[in-house]
Amino acid sequence: MGCPYLAYRETGDEQSFDEARAFCTVVDEFVQPMRADICNDRYELAHERHCEIYRAHEGTGEEGSADT
Amino acid sequence: MTYEAFLDRAPLVVTAALTGGVHGKEANPNVPETPEEIGEAAGAVEAAGASVVHLHARRPNGERSFATERFQEIDDAVRRHTDDVIIQHSTGGTGAPDADRHRPLRTDPPPEMASLDMGPLNRYDHLTSENTRALVDSLHAEMVDRGIKPELEVFNDGHRNEVYGLLERRDLADPVYATLIFGPGTLTRPRPENFLTAISDLPVGAQFNTLGFGRHQLPFATMGILFGGHVRVGLEDNVYYDRGELAESNAQLVERVVRVADELGRPVATTDEAREILGLSE
Ligand code: SF4
Numbered sequence: 465m466g467c468p469y470l471a472y473r474e475t476g477d478e479q480s481f482d483e484a485r486a487f488c489t490v491v492d493e494f495v496q497p498m499r500a501d502i503c504n505d506r507y508e509l510a511h512e513r514h515c516e517i518y519r520a521h522e523g524t525g526e527e528g529s530a531d532t
Numbered sequence: 533m534t535y536e537a538f539l540d541r542a543p544l545v546v547t548a549a550l551t552g553g554v555h556g557k558e559a560n561p562n563v564p565e566t567p568e569e570i571g572e573a574a575g576a577v578e579a580a581g582a583s584v585v586h587l588h589a590r591r592p593n594g595e596r597s598f599a600t601e602r603f604q605e606i607d608d609a610v611r612r613h614t615d616d617v618i619i620q621h622s623t624g625g626t627g628a629p630d631a632d633r634h635r636p637l638r639t640d641p642p643p644e645m646a647s648l649d650m651g652p653l654n655r656y657d658h659l660t661s662e663n664t665r666a667l668v669d670s671l672h673a674e675m676v677d678r679g680i681k682p683e684l685e686v687f688n689d690g691h692r693n694e695v696y697g698l699l700e701r702r703d704l705a706d707p708v709y710a711t712l713i714f715g716p717g718t719l720t721r722p723r724p725e726n727f728l729t730a731i732s733d734l735p736v737g738a739q740f741n742t743l744g745f746g747r748h749q750l751p752f753a754t755m756g757i758l759f760g761g762h763v764r765v766g767l768e769d770n771v772y773y774d775r776g777e778l779a780e781s782n783a784q785l786v787e788r789v790v791r792v793a794d795e796l797g798r799p800v801a802t803t804d805e806a807r808e809i810l811g812l813s814e
Contacts, residue, residue, distance in 0.1 A: 472593075477558075479557075479558060479561075481557065481593075483592050483593045483594070484593060485593050486593070494558035495558070496554055496555045496556065496558065496559070497553060497554065497556045497590065497595045497596050498554045498555075498596060498626060498627075498655070499656065500596075501595070501627055501628075502627075502659070507627045507629055507632075508629075509627045513658060514656065514658045514659050515656070515658070516656060516658060519658075
């Protein structure tokens with residue numbers, strides 16, 4: 465399904481690219497290519513479980529919250 | 533490999549890790565991502581003294597790709613831009629299905645070398661790259677079938693146990709070639725005493741490659757030079773040239789380590805010498 469905070473942009477964060485890249489609207493930054501797999505929920509990755517930025521933003525990332 | 537090899541001026545194999553799969557141009561705009569950019573970077577590092585290029589594949593937007601076809605495009609570009617460099621594909625890939633991890637081995641011709649991660653490592657806060665023994669064995673089996681030399685990636689001290697375990701389970705062609713990796717997180721803590729322990733605890737006859745992450749790249753490369761090992765540098769592992777100063781290119785990082793080797797009296801291996809050292813020559 466992909467993260468609701470994921471956008472593909474050519475500019476932002478004082479950078480610009482010819483090809484639109486994964487951009488996280490929570491932190492207003494382009495994301496690392498490997499993290500973009502999490503943003504897109506590729507393979508068996510899931511933004512709700514694997515992204516600490518999403519979890520912190522949604523209030524599900526407190527200390528001790530387990531991946532159960 | 534020991535200090536004696538340094539004193540004997542054994543040739544130094546320089547590997548350049550050009551692009552990686554974790555970060556990209558958002559971290560340093562000079563990270564090559566397209567096949568053409570990677571090919572050009574390979575030409576520049578070969579001219580600077582690297583005999584091996586460690587390659588990952590990217591989609592057009594810089595994201596990771598495990599597609600054989602994308603590796604093929606990269607290899608074709610590398611071959612256009614280089615004379616005789618040794619191509620080493622990554623088989624690493626946090627989160628990627630095991631089947632995808634095999635795909636970089638299937639180019640035509642196959643790469644001369646491919647990485648083989650020795651075990652699990654943590655990524656971000658909630659992700660682990662598993663690298664199970666079953667996957668290690670299946671990747672190794674395909675490498676043997678296709679005549680590919682494995683580069684054993686030893687991310688931490690426990691992974692040295694996994695190297696010995698692999699040697700018990702499977703026949704590895706001589707010499708065993710292990711990259712010792714130092715840095716944060718799951719990696720071996722980047723301290724000189726840990727480096728000395730690691731190199732003294734490798735299988736007899738093994739060759740080692742030295743990889744320090746971030747600001748540890750240069751000091752650990754220097755230790756690798758001094759203790760008769762080989763070195764890996766490049767923008768995959770370190771996007772900076774100095775504190776707060778982004779590296780201009782992979783070649784800039786290779787040129788620096790070649791200067792250090794030269795000052796220390798260690799000759800840099802030609803690609804032919806590297807093939808002989810790594811057991812790649814027929
Ligand atoms: S970095 Fe995390 S919060 Fe931001 S878009 Fe990706 S998954 Fe969502």
